[in-house]
Amino acid sequence: MTDRRSEIRNAYKQTGGHASFYDGMMTYSTFPGKAICRIVWNMDGDKNAAYLERALSGVPEGFAGKLLEVPVGTGVLTMPVYRSLPGADITCLDYSPDMMAAAQARAERMGIGNARFVQGDVGALPFDDGHFDVVLSLNGFHAFPDKEAAWRETCRVLRPGGTFCGCFYVQGGCARTDWFIKHLYQPKGFFTPPYETEASLKTRLSKLYAEVDVTCFEGIACFRCRKAAL
Numbered sequence: 001m002t003d004r005r006s007e008i009r010n011a012y013k014q015t016g017g018h019a020s021f022y023d024g025m026m027t028y029s030t031f032p033g034k035a036i037c038r039i040v041w042n043m044d045g046d047k048n049a050a051y052l053e054r055a056l057s058g059v060p061e062g063f064a065g066k067l068l069e070v071p072v073g074t075g076v077l078t079m080p081v082y083r084s085l086p087g088a089d090i091t092c093l094d095y096s097p098d099m100m101a102a103a104q105a106r107a108e109r110m111g112i113g114n115a116r117f118v119q120g121d122v123g124a125l126p127f128d129d130g131h132f133d134v135v136l137s138l139n140g141f142h143a144f145p146d147k148e149a150a151w152r153e154t155c156r157v158l159r160p161g162g163t164f165c166g167c168f169y170v171q172g173g174c175a176r177t178d179w180f181i182k183h184l185y186q187p188k189g190f191f192t193p194p195y196e197t198e199a200s201l202k203t204r205l206s207k208l209y210a211e212v213d214v215t216c217f218e219g220i221a222c223f224r225c226r227k228a229a230l
């Protein structure tokens with residue numbers, strides 16, 4: 001088992017006993033969370049851990065550069081990783097102050113002192129061009145309302161040669177997931193169309209980035225790519 005995978009597994013354990021519903025679902029660590037992963041996403045614990053490991057694979061172990069995570073949500077997936085990156089300069093951004101407050105409290109509890117938290121919109125990022133070495137986006141693009149602005153801004157703030165990576169829902173990977181998104185998640189406002197497919201994501205990323213890698217786990221696409229050097 002790699003260090004990254006064990007970090008994710010440890011996060012599941014830490015979150016387990018006192019997890020909120022959301023955290024339990026994201027980490028496959030509570031009974032209702034596991035049920036949702038299996039029923040909606042057709043994923044068991046191993047598949048869930050595998051997609052998270054893949055989605056985070058663009059953040060090198062021992063990374064010590066500038067990283068932007070957008071959206072950070074409650075930080076349940078990434079704070080265990082950040083705890084192992086004391087030399088990194090980490091910026092976490094989310095639109096929701098409530099989600100971000102949970103992430104900030106988690107960082108404080110875990111003794112993470114090298115992460116700052118910024119409330120904002122992915123479509124208008126308050127950072128200079130090329131500021132970050134890595135931009136990480138977990139489960140965000142299916143939620144962002146203005147996806148074109150999000151693609152543009154995440155690319156703008158990444159330095160040439162930097163890595164863009166993460167994951168989100170794509171249509172067509174699992175028929176059951178597509179049904180739940182359309183009839184439940186979308187009406188509730190958790191997800192916002194239009195959605196990418198695996199093929200459309202590869203095409204989109206290839207126009208903006210080099211070394212594009214897209215790997216799908218059921219209805220979740222994990223991606224990693226590099227912004228072309230100047």
Ligand SMILES: C[S@@+](CC[C@H](N)C(=O)[O-])C[C@H]1O[C@@H](n2cnc3c(N)ncnc32)[C@H](O)[C@@H]1O
Pocket residue numbers: 026070071072073074075076077093094095096099120121122123137138139140143144145146
């Ligand atoms: C499904 S959660 C994912 C959170 C986290 N990355 C994770 O995987 O657990 C989606 C997040 O996107 C945030 N969000 C939605 N629209 C946004 C926007 N325009 N700018 C920044 N964050 C946004 C929401 O507040 C929410 O925290």
